[in-house]
Amino acid sequence: MELERHEYDVVVVGAGGAGLRAAIEAHESGARTAVVCKSLLGKAHTVMAEGGIAAAMANLWPEDNWRVHFRDTMRGGKMLNHWRMAQLHAQEAPDRVRELEDWGALFDRTADGLISQRDFGGHRYARLAHVGDRTGLELIRTLQQRTVALGIDVYMECTVTRLLTDEQGITGAFGYWRESGRFVAWQAPSVVLATGGIGKSYKVTSNSWEYTGDGHSLALQAGATLVNMEFVQFHPTGMVWPPSVRGILVTESVRGDGGVLKNSAGNRFMFDYIPDFFRKETAETEDEADRWYEDKKNNRRPPELLPRDEVARAINSEVKAGRGTPHGGVFLDIASRRSADYIRKRLPSMYHQFKELAEVDITAEAMEVGPTCHYVMGGVEVDPDTEAARVPGLFAAGEVAGGMHGSNRLGGNSLSDLLVFGRRAGAAAAGHAAGLPHRSELPDAALADAARAALAPFEREGGENPYTVQHDLQQTMHDLVGIIRTAPEMEQALERIAVLKERVANLSVEGHRQYNPGWHLALDLPHMLVVSEAIARAALAREESRGGHTRDDFPATDAEWARTNLICASAPDGSVALTRQPLPQMPSELAEIFES
């Protein structure tokens, strides 16, 4: 078999914020490091992040500190977060932001020249370091330029299809170049998964084609576990019109900067959906809500800035009750509340996006928005301090890792998560490699098997088209394991997924191995199916509603489930096996933070 081979200490899979931050740290720790990514460098999904990086820098509100950020994060996740991850995240995020400035990032400034911070849902103080509404682009470009400056090897447009292991743990990874279809293997004792999320399994999503759950699936295959897979975040505000742009993200900054949600009757309906859990900290009148932007001490937060799960459910209910817009969303109005100049300055990409794609001028008229699949809280179960998975040598950071966000992620906490845990994973992966002077050879049989599996779709003739199968999976997840769930629907979803698995095993693709998107999709589909199965199984098992998991048949939160995580592992037959595990106990000095 023709095979290109390389040897590294650390191989990072994924070149978004978490992957690049991990690679930088691993390199600076002295490890020979490579990054492998499916797209060109600088195109990762992180560029889509708009609002900002949450970090309690206290540049605008001196009252802010890591404890407040920790509290907001845990409450936003309905207390199901791994407390230690939430703590490390809140403590370290400010340093991770400052360090980006040393690498060239240019954030918007406060009047006294510090990094400016903006309001966002679920955050008590204005806390998001930002660059207009293109913060993700700034983050990716900064890390990309740093990666290039350090001379780290990057394998662009290269897809990992297998992790290789022996009794000791990780030994490397196997993949193919998208351009040529040729195979490549990396021998490495440490692999960091930083592959992002799973949104492409859903029909309406803000996620790009890359979000096929590869990392989640590779981890399961290698013997690691997933946690919290039932929790999928539907961002409340995606575009709904025209149909071809349905799902594209409309940043929460619109609300953070003063925008409000209205139904077809013109009412700010979010006042009708304030849950008891957040009643004490949420404004009761429009006047109070409007005063909060300037005076946070004497007023409470507008209900439009409740955590995303609350807002998404409310929008869903309004539309179902017949109070939606002509295209099945609700109105997001900033035009009547802020000057055109302010809107163009603070939200330039939103202005551009609506103007170009929907012919809507957001400085003059309201946007139409509705929920869109945005983020998976669930991911690889990791040690909070090192991001090590249960397989020695395997690490995971960013969206592909689980635990940090509990049942619902606050806006802005993703970019900070990437930086904090990307760095920790990179350091730990380098440390693991340094402790293993003896490197296991990659066994020929395993390499040959991986190659055979990758080429199988070419061997079959007359099989089904991968695009059709993907479409059917997206429809299934959208209809049956979406924002509101019931047991019969999820049981039906699992039956359909079983059928889809059989169909995937019989796919065939046309053409040859050189840059062939049909083939690439055929290899992504098994990942999408196993992740979809994990979501559906965990969601069926959790008989309560919490965060990004809403059961129509179990609408309340449940005290027993509040202490329970669901863990997914790979069963011998390749299906997903579920076990219950007690939630890690928060130490008393942190528990006190919630008593005030």
Next chain:
Amino acid sequence: MTYDARFRVWRGDATGGDLQDFTVQVNEGEVVLDIIHRLQATQAGDLAVRWNCKAGKCGSCSAEINGRPRLMCMTRMGTFGEDETVTVTPLRTFPVIRDLVTDVSYNYDKAAQIPAFTPRARDGDGNHRMQQVDVERSQEFRKCIECYLCQDTCHVIRDHEGNKAAFAGPRFLIRLAELDMHPLDVVDRRAAAQDEFGLGYCNITKCCSEVCPEGIHLTDNGIIPLKERVVDRRYDPLTWLGSVIRRRPRD
């Protein structure tokens, strides 16, 4: 609102290829990338195309549409007549890999050659202080999504392969301008801009600014000011004197 459109899409690889005709359904509000995806799903499963965000933010789906460099995800079908044939071809400045996918490694090579950002020390309290008005000049260039449409349209390299070694193209000239205007950066890249990255090749026809999907004023705000700064350095009498004195032999 639904109609059948005529598309001509270039298909082939480094050894050659040609335009292929397709008739394909178009629905309301769709963009060219939607139509390319429909071709993939229904008529040409192996049609090669790069894309990621489909929202004009990642700069992956660059192509030439009816001869004009554009992002496929931001080109609405409504801008064409229903009886108009839409022709989609790969970026001409870069070697074709397959169909609409080109080898853009030239850009990554140039990016790696630019002397890295080097900041001044932080203030005593660990912060950097900068005024908004000062960061905005470089922020304009950091909006760049690296779609390379400016590189594609630039006549210095579009049909002159031989110039590529000596010329970094508009994307990297504004990267140099960005670093030059960066309030924290301490490295002087003016000599390199002229000698290594070919600033002098640009004769400010502004084609790059016209195709930029981000509306960056590459020429007016980036390349022209950079040219002026290079000239300042070259013809500044003190700089000239300094360079002459330094060249004098020690003994």
